[in-house]
Amino acid sequence: MTVDGNSFDANHFKQAMRQCAGAVALVTVGAEHGRRTGLTVTSACSLSDKPPSLIVCVNRNASAHARIREEGAFAINFLHEDHAMLALTFSGQKGVNGDDRFAFGQWTRGVTGAPVLTDAVAAFDCVLAQEFETTTHSIFVGEVRSVSHADTARPLVYLRSSFHTPQEMREIVTVGDLDSRHLSWTDFS
Secondary structure, eight states, rough: OOOOOGGGGHHHHHHTTTOOOEEEEEEEOOOOOOOOSEEEESEEEEETTEEEEEEEETTSSSHHHHHHHSEEEEEEEEOBGGGHHHHHHHHTTTSOOGGGGGSSOOOOOOTTSSSSTTTSEOOOOOOOOEEEEEEEEEEEEEEEEEEETTTTOOOOOEETEEEEEEOOSSSOOOTHHHHHHHHHHHHOO
16 A cells, blocks of 8 residues: 555555564653553664663653653663453553552652653653653653663563564574674674
8 A cells, every 4th residue: 555645545554564563661760659641552662872861752642641741751671471451451441540550560769750650661750851742642752860670570462462572583683793793784684
């Protein structure tokens, strides 16, 4: 399917995006109990290590959107395989809203005041550095103020409308390894 102006069907786009695995994360905001909120995303990723920063895309209709602007800080908490219900809770599918979502999981306060999930695969406590507007979403750039991670946790990913955990490849291929570069190029030629 090609894009040619008004004839492009958005459902084809959604179907294609469902084929792309995304790391599942909770974007959380709010220094004060009673004023915290958050949402589940697959739209968070690293931006740079100079300065350490991430980006996340947040729909303007999400409760966290305005709160991120107000607080000027947020956390991105990447989930592990035991967090599937937490992901559903923060997505709104369990009927739990706002601060009530934090009754699930173990939380601490980051240096910015944002809620940080203590057993996340990786958690990044950020200050809002920049914001870019699109038609329906804002792209928030967060400069990292603190980080935590769990080396042994298996990350939660979203693929084809359900949750998964990555599997190790049978043969380990390491980027930068001369043999793996040779293997990679010969396999494709």
